[in-house]
Amino acid sequence: MTDARPWAAPRADSPIDARVRVPGSKSLTNRWLVLALLAEGTSVLRHPLRSDDSERMVGALRALGAEVDDEDPAVWVVSPPAGRLRGGIDIDCGQAGTVMRFVPPVAALADGPVRFDGHPSARSRPVGPLLQALGDVGVTVREEGRGTLPFEVLGPLPATSGAEPPHVGIDASASSQFVSALLLAAAAYPRGLRLEHTGPTLPSLPHIEMTLDVLASVGVRVDRPDATSWLVHPGPVRAVDVTVEPDLSSAAPFLALAAATGGRVLVADWPETTTQPGERMREVLAAMGARTDLTAAGLLASGAPDGRLRGVDLDLSEVGELTPVIAALCALADSPSRLRGVGHLRGHETDRLAALVTELTRLGAGARELPDGLAIEPRPLVGAPVRTYHDHRMAMFGAVLGVAVPGLEVEDVATAGKTFPGFDLAWEEAVRSAAPTQASASPTGHP
Known part of the structure; x- marks a missing residue:
């Protein structure tokens, strides 16, 4: 357990009517940063995500010899090194999976060894x-035989003959x-x-x-x-001037907020087309009885007309990162759910399947692990501490449940800052948008 003060997750006694703006996509920000390091020329990233994960990537770029001007949080300018990437360095990955995985193949081009390590919880990923x-x-590559951090990549990549x-x-x-x-x-x-x-x-x-x-x-x-x-194919990487889309996975708990309260939440600037898997949250909400509508202002999520959520049987293999938020909604549904295709979540920031079963059970829900996912049976829930396991998605899971369960506290909600700095403040503001009411029952109708 961390010694951070528990966060009293705010409860909503009536439907939400909120407008939110989420930070830039972590997945896109860190991909653009890697390519900016390899580009022929200076690149500009507009509205990137500034979070622990992206700052770890910026730190890696600087260690490898790039110049990154991020003084303006809305516009980052990346100038790659003029020659070979710098070797003889250490890179602290923190908990960022994209840093510990995206940077080593780039480090193979460096002029000397590059050593990687990170947060103790990352050493099992x-x-x-x-x-x-x-x-x-x-x-x-030198490592300790476990296939995890720490390890060392010894560049530069050796010259080889042949055309293939x-x-x-x-x-x-x-x-x-x-x-x-x-x-x-x-x-x-x-x-x-x-x-x-x-x-x-x-x-x-x-x-x-x-x-x-x-x-x-x-x-x-x-x-x-x-x-x-x-x-x-080998060849040059073109420098870019790009605007980073909002992070649709970070938007998922706010869409869930509308479904859990039978209210409405508008996520501003939702892209018309996107490669982000978070777009699939729209399909999940539809399966559970809620709806979403893409408007000129953003994506509007609305709860089911009767205020209740349906249980689902879903294959989440392509959108595993949404599993904690979806699991929270399943615990508030009116029938059992099964979430499949996410066995790989056992190797994320924590073993997410074990963590979700543990926390759902502590709150009173029926939950068990399956070989590839979770089975969740809704039961009356009680307020209790929710552990986050240094996992940003677990903090969001606890927040969603907290709108329907009085007395729920989230341990170390600041861990959400890995991808959404200030998540707790944005969440509290959204929940405050509920209209005053004398009702004491959960908006979902869940006991």
């Missing part, structure tokens, strides 16, 4: 398949970030890279589509022989 793939390309790109197989069943990491760096390799996923499952495929989309926008050519193999 898998990275072994990526390190093995780097070894297959010819990069020397190296062919590397990787089992990305534990994380699609392994594939994205290699795709982001491969155009800077002398012969590019032919990459093939060899595992039984490939979670979070939309995040790979996101990576391919940003690569195309910087002029990197990627052929796709089939759904799980990619050929990245």
